[in-house]
Amino acid sequence: MRFLPVNLDALLVELDDLAQTLALLASLQAEPIAGIEELVPAARTLLVRYRPAKVSQAALVERIGARSLDARVERAATRIEIPVDYSGEDLDEVARMLGIPREEVIRRHTAGEYTVAFTGFAPGFAYMSGGDPLLNVPRRTTPRTRIPAGAVGLAGPFSGIYPQASPGGWQIIGVTDLPMWDLGREVPALLQPGFQVRFVDKAVRPALALPASVARPVAARIAQEASGGAALEILSPGVQALFQDTGRHGQAGQGVSASGAVDQGALRAANRLVGNASDAACVEIVDGGFHFVCRGEAVIAFTGADAPIEVTSVSGAQWTAPDHEAIALSDGDSVMLGHPRAGMRSYLAVRGGFAIAPVLGSCATDTLARVGPAPIGAGDLLPVRPVAHGAIVGTPEQPPAELPTREHTVTLDVVMGPRTDWFTPEAVALLASQVWQVTPQSNRVGLRLAGEQPLSRSNPSELPSEGTALGALQVPPSGQPVLFLADHPLTGGYPVIGAVASHHLDRAGQIPIGASVRFNPIQPFTAAS
Numbered sequence: 001m002r003f004l005p006v007n008l009d010a011l012l013v014e015l016d017d018l019a020q021t022l023a024l025l026a027s028l029q030a031e032p033i034a035g036i037e038e039l040v041p042a043a044r045t046l047l048v049r050y051r052p053a054k055v056s057q058a059a060l061v062e063r064i065g066a067r068s069l070d071a072r073v074e075r076a077a078t079r080i081e082i083p084v085d086y087s088g089e090d091l092d093e094v095a096r097m098l099g100i101p102r103e104e105v106i107r108r109h110t111a112g113e114y115t116v117a118f119t120g121f122a123p124g125f126a127y128m129s130g131g132d133p134l135l136n137v138p139r140r141t142t143p144r145t146r147i148p149a150g151a152v153g154l155a156g157p158f159s160g161i162y163p164q165a166s167p168g169g170w171q172i173i174g175v176t177d178l179p180m181w182d183l184g185r186e187v188p189a190l191l192q193p194g195f196q197v198r199f200v201d202k203a204v205r206p207a208l209a210l211p212a213s214v215a216r217p218v219a220a221r222i223a224q225e226a227s228g229g230a231a232l233e234i235l236s237p238g239v240q241a242l243f244q245d246t247g248r249h250g251q252a253g254q255g256v257s258a259s260g261a262v263d264q265g266a267l268r269a270a271n272r273l274v275g276n277a278s279d280a281a282c283v284e285i286v287d288g289g290f291h292f293v294c295r296g297e298a299v300i301a302f303t304g305a306d307a308p309i310e311v312t313s314v315s316g317a318q319w320t321a322p323d324h325e326a327i328a329l330s331d332g333d334s335v336m337l338g339h340p341r342a343g344m345r346s347y348l349a350v351r352g353g354f355a356i357a358p359v360l361g362s363c364a365t366d367t368l369a370r371v372g373p374a375p376i377g378a379g380d381l382l383p384v385r386p387v388a389h390g391a392i393v394g395t396p397e398q399p400p401a402e403l404p405t406r407e408h409t410v411t412l413d414v415v416m417g418p419r420t421d422w423f424t425p426e427a428v429a430l431l432a433s434q435v436w437q438v439t440p441q442s443n444r445v446g447l448r449l450a451g452e453q454p455l456s457r458s459n460p461s462e463l464p465s466e467g468t469a470l471g472a473l474q475v476p477p478s479g480q481p482v483l484f485l486a487d488h489p490l491t492g493g494y495p496v497i498g499a500v501a502s503h504h505l506d507r508a509g510q511i512p513i514g515a516s517v518r519f520n521p522i523q524p525f526t527a528a529s
Helices: 018-030 057-065 091-098 102-111 264-274 425-433 502-509
Strands: 002-007 010-014 036-041 045-050 079-084 114-119 126-130 144-147 151-155 158-161 166-168 171-175 196-201 231-236 240-244 282-286 290-295 298-306 309-312 318-321 327-329 334-337 342-350 381-383 409-416 436-438 446-450 472-474 482-484 496-500 516-523
Touching: 002 057, 002 409, 002 496, 010 057, 018 036, 018 045, 018 114, 036 114, 045 057, 091 102, 091 171, 102 171, 102 196, 264 282, 264 298, 264 342, 264 502, 309 327, 409 425, 409 502, 425 496, 425 516, 496 502, 496 516
Parallel strands: 079 196, 409 516
Antiparallel strands: 002 010, 010 045, 036 045, 114 126, 114 196, 126 158, 144 166, 151 158, 151 171, 231 290, 231 381, 240 282, 282 342, 290 334, 298 327, 298 342, 309 318, 309 334, 409 496, 436 446, 436 516, 446 482, 472 482, 472 496
16 A cells, blocks of 8 residues: 555555455455544545544554455446436547447447446446446546436546536446436436446347336435525525535535635634534625625625625615624615635525535535536525524624735645655655636636646556545646535546645635735655555
């Protein structure tokens, strides 16, 4: 095993192959190590996220390193057949690369038996190993901007199916109309790690019916709760307004990342101010412009960005309300959150909490995975739950110091790794010495950065997909890094040169478009084995 740093609360275990990865995963699941919070397996790595207060990185390296990799992982009993229309736009190119007719590609693909090794990239996206070893082809040199839902593709030793329309670089050889991801099912992801899969050519015969265990729909969907009390009527949501909480943890087996508030500290502070549990759902507002009317009486609070708050009563009286402090509203009061003077994201909490239905155990809206409540729009009525006994309104909070602005350069501490050694020494030095601009293409998935000089790689190899962490600085072929935020994909195929340190993740989430960023490495890259 080789242990690579990822962040102050995460490390990457690199192994020889997929079999060793699955053996280590099975060992850690059968005999957990206290302090490990999440495991994300990939082609030949295991991402381990842990709680430093419970276990040190040195102790993890020692204890994981002592685990045996000889165990054979038992296959699941569930077998699924996937009907495929082999008319993919890359089928002829794959045949040309392999030097065989397209009919032979189809024959070999349908003759093999596959095992779901791991999930990632998107909810329900399964990496399937096995099949004919000849069908090992590289990803496309230039990824497509849009691949249709159900597209069946090849990449390296894996077969995969895109659950929804998205960009992608796999070689597409066909398409299936069998949904890979459906929130109407008891388990939304059709393919789970360990499942056995066979591909069937629809032109030859139909596939068998799905096993009842994966085809059964949920008996009754959770309906939105009716509070019978106060509500917020939205006049304008601004650029973007989403429900967010502390995230959707424990869903890596379905290819679902945590998501949640970009500024976790601000979300918890807003909830404390109104007497809610710290992990309750708030409204995350990007760049202000959020306007609503209170129907009934309520207590609210805004935290996060430094933005003006104007309250107008039914009688027309106006006043400026403070942020980071509880605000009592009467029936008919309207509130306008202006554009931030500093920071990017504001968090709105209401005493009692919003009466919204969780999806997979969380009210967070994941914009990449398209999981969670719909974005908030003009005309929406956000019902408020009745106030629980003992919900005590908190005292004013201290606003965060040094919120990022467009006028000042923001410095972020960085932990180097796990793939720092894939870059030239000049690129590693350039990451810290160069000023990077936050481009308008940035969003909750990540901050897209632009520098005068791109980061060059010393290792041109194709990186097998591996788990990615919040704060990762992934470097695509352009050499311009992307700083992963809350809605980043669970796995990625480009090398990560470093990651924004855990204590600066909230600051990173508040950086506005057009701002300048510098990175400050706080420790050199070192690997242990």
